[in-house]
Amino acid sequence: MIAEQQNHTSQQSHGSNAAAAGSDGSGRSHRLRQEVGGNNEKKKKNVMADEEFTETGITKDLHMAVQWLRVNQHLFKGSVEEPWYLTLTDEDQKKALLQLSQAETNDEIQLAKEPFMFHFEYPFSRKGCEHFYDAEGNTGYIAWRLKTVQRNNGCSRTTSDDKCERRGPRTERVSSPTEKQLEGDRCQEAISFLKHCSDPEQVTAKMKSTFQYRQKMIQDPEKSSPVLSLFPRFLDTKGLVLQDFELLFGVETASKLLEKWDCTLKQKVIQEAKNLTQSPLLSCLIQSAENCSTCQEDWDRDMSSLLLLVYLLPPPSSGNKKFVKISVREALDCVVRFHKSCCSFEEVLGSTQTTQPYILAVGTSKSSIHDYYIAVDKWLIPCMAKSSLSAFDELFKVHYVFGISYDAALHNMFIFLQATIYNIDVGITRESPRVGDLRAKFLN
Structure with a gap:
């Protein structure tokens, strides 16, 4: 019956506005605004078609997006990953949502949506509300929900993600290291020298001068x-991962996790x-x-708080055929594993099948760790510092230094770190609505 009412409403609207609607859809946008704002159009509100909303593009304006959410909040019920503003438990916010659904004038709508604006705005993006809806990339909660509704209804629609790029560790970047970079035969001589050199100062200097060669090598799929x-020397000289990341992004970006984590x-x-x-x-x-x-079997404060991010941004539950579903x-x-100091490394590395980087914490117990390593495809890279926070910092940086894609199970967590803490490719990286919402909460 609802479908018949939708068809009847759509036919009436198209008939009355055919003359006004141009090729740019302005007539339809005007009609949709009248449907949302009119006091005598409540029946039309309840059956507004998803397709009409996406075609008009009126959601570029946050005000209209909030109005649309008020009209169509019934579409969001029963979702596995419902947005936070539809699963509110706080009585004051429940009251605000009710007030929003009953608002008629612009002033009433503005007043009613104030409790929610704390989570809508994200200070480092262009408009502040892309995680709610971004018309350019067709991303955000509204686009996400519409795709879910269309998929459940058996509808398919081709969308363009050209404006929203897959940027991350595999992206080729332009860097300008201050150290003179070696080329040709001189570069090959330095590489040969590094294989037999054990002096830390000489290793550090030669690694700096061959940085761009490594970056080109990482980005070239033909390099075997x-x-x-x-x-x-990555395997026996501490600090080389940190040095390459700093050459790639600069000192300010490299220090962000250690500066931000404890204080904010x-x-x-x-x-x-x-x-x-x-x-x-x-x-x-x-x-x-x-x-x-x-309990000695528990991780320290920093590692425990960092692991909470896996709970806040868990592995994807479904939708990717290439990804094997795993629990939190x-x-x-996939983030960290404990290795008792009396056991051999060959034993733990031999039993591991993954090629993705993870932290290997070595000690007598989880609360008493004396060394950290980054395990990469059965190689062990010693961490510079002996704190869990510094080890986690190096784990993130290893992906960029060696051009390794994020582990699928930890993709959301690493994207959150990339955009929220390190501020890398903010606004141009494809992310899930859950990541955008959590970032907006933490930065407001």
Whole structure:
């Protein structure tokens, strides 16, 4: 019956506005505004077609997007990943949502949506509300939900993602290192010298002068030699990963995680994790992050708080045929694994099938770690510092230094770190609505 009413409403609207609608869709946009704002069009509001909304492009304006959400909030019920503003439990925000649904004038709408603007705005993007809806890239919560509705209804629609690029560790970047870069025979001589050199100062200098050669090698799919085979000093000289990342992005970007985590982000992550459905492992991580745990089998405060990001941005549940679904508990092992100091490295590396980077924490217990390594395809790269936060920092940077794509299970977490903490490719990286919403919460 609703479908018949939709067809009847659509036919009436097209008949009355055919003369006004031009090739640019302005007539339809005007009609849609009348449907949303008119006091006597409530029946038309409830059956507004998804296709009409996407074709008009009126959602470029946040004000109209909020109006559309008010009219069509019934579409969002029952979703597995419902946006935060449709699963509110706070009584004040529930009241605000009710007020928003009953608002008629522009002033009333503006007043009613104020409690939600805290989460809508993102200060580093162009408009501040792309995670809600971005007309250029056809991304955000509204586009995401419309695609879900169309898929469930058996409808297919081709969308363009040209404006929203797949940027990340595999993206070729232009860098201008201050150190003179070697080329040709002189570069090959330096590479041969590095294979037998053990002096840290000379290794550091030669690695700087061959930086651009490594970057070209990483971006060239025809290069068969692994970087770690050609540059073995990564495996016994600490700090080379940090040096290459700094040459790639600069000192300011390289230091962002260590500067931001303790002072601004850690407590926000802990508080957000408390709002999740609690499990024994999640509760244990929260206690450790708050320094309330005395168990030696728990990670330290920094590592526990960082692992909470995996709960806040869990592995994708479905939709990617190439991705094998795993649990959050399994995803935690993709970030860090404990290795007892009395055991051999060959044992743990031999039993690991993944080629993705992860942290290998070596010590007598999880709370007493004396060395950190980054495991990459059965190679071990020693971390510069002995703190879990610094090890996590190097884990992120390894992806860019060696051009390794993010682990599919941790993709959302790393995209969040990339855009929110390191500010790399902000506004031009494709991300899920969950990532955009969490970033907007933390930065407001």
